[in-house]
Amino acid sequence: MKTILVTAFEPFDSETINSSWEAVRPLQGCQIAGANIEVRQLPCVFDTSLEQLYAAIGRVKPEVVISVGEAGNRPHISVERVAINVNDARIPDNAGQQPIDTLVIAGGPTAYFSTLPIKAIANELNNAGIPAKVSQTAGTFVCNHVMYGLLHYLNQRFPAVRGGFIHVPYLPEQATKHSGAPSMAVEMMTTALKIAIESTLKHEKDMTITGGTTS
Numbered sequence: 001m002k003t004i005l006v007t008a009f010e011p012f013d014s015e016t017i018n019s020s021w022e023a024v025r026p027l028q029g030c031q032i033a034g035a036n037i038e039v040r041q042l043p044c045v046f047d048t049s050l051e052q053l054y055a056a057i058g059r060v061k062p063e064v065v066i067s068v069g070e071a072g073n074r075p076h077i078s079v080e081r082v083a084i085n086v087n088d089a090r091i092p093d094n095a096g097q098q099p100i101d102t103l104v105i106a107g108g109p110t111a112y113f114s115t116l117p118i119k120a121i122a123n124e125l126n127n128a129g130i131p132a133k134v135s136q137t138a139g140t141f142v143c144n145h146v147m148y149g150l151l152h153y154l155n156q157r158f159p160a161v162r163g164g165f166i167h168v169p170y171l172p173e174q175a176t177k178h179s180g181a182p183s184m185a186v187e188m189m190t191t192a193l194k195i196a197i198e199s200t201l202k203h204e205k206d207m208t209i210t211g212g213t214t215s
Helices: 019-027 048-060 118-127 142-157 186-202
Strands: 002-009 035-042 064-070 077-080 082-084 111-113 132-135 162-168
Touching: 002 019, 002 048, 002 142, 002 186, 019 035, 019 064, 019 162, 019 186, 035 048, 035 186, 048 064, 048 142, 064 142, 064 186, 077 118, 077 186, 082 142, 111 142, 118 132, 118 186, 142 162, 162 186
Parallel strands: 002 035, 002 064, 064 162, 077 132
Antiparallel strands: 077 162, 082 111
């Protein structure tokens, strides 16, 4: 049976919860589309997050890795297309580090593209009534750091394993502390991740979307 590794982050930036972790943790031990789901929480810390991610990949030996993070300013599920080889932190991470204009991986390529079926995922989420878009930026904080580090590691060590990154909005209880911030119920986010996993297992390659039709 296939195994899917899904990661999310601990709280950061003075928050007491992280919507990505709250959305992901109910998936632990689930079976989705014939695959076992293994969930891991990563620290919101540059470098250490990648060390723990790589260790989890070594233990779990997944066929797919989906990392999930919080994007509190976004009203929809963001299926990330690309990660760039840049750390440029607006705020310190949970270890007090704030790298500015540094490389995620020295000597690595400028960018990596997700190997998940990003358009199929976004399309199937929208068809299920869950707001979703393909995003063209994962930022330059720890989320992008993990996405880039993940895709580099898979490219170098496990090229048959697919991977990518999905951002989720704030939870309603977080949004109340941020005037005007959008939010999404945790149940909807968890359902969205289940659909994303099903879509990934169904589509070895991405669908194309042209003129409102899919193929």
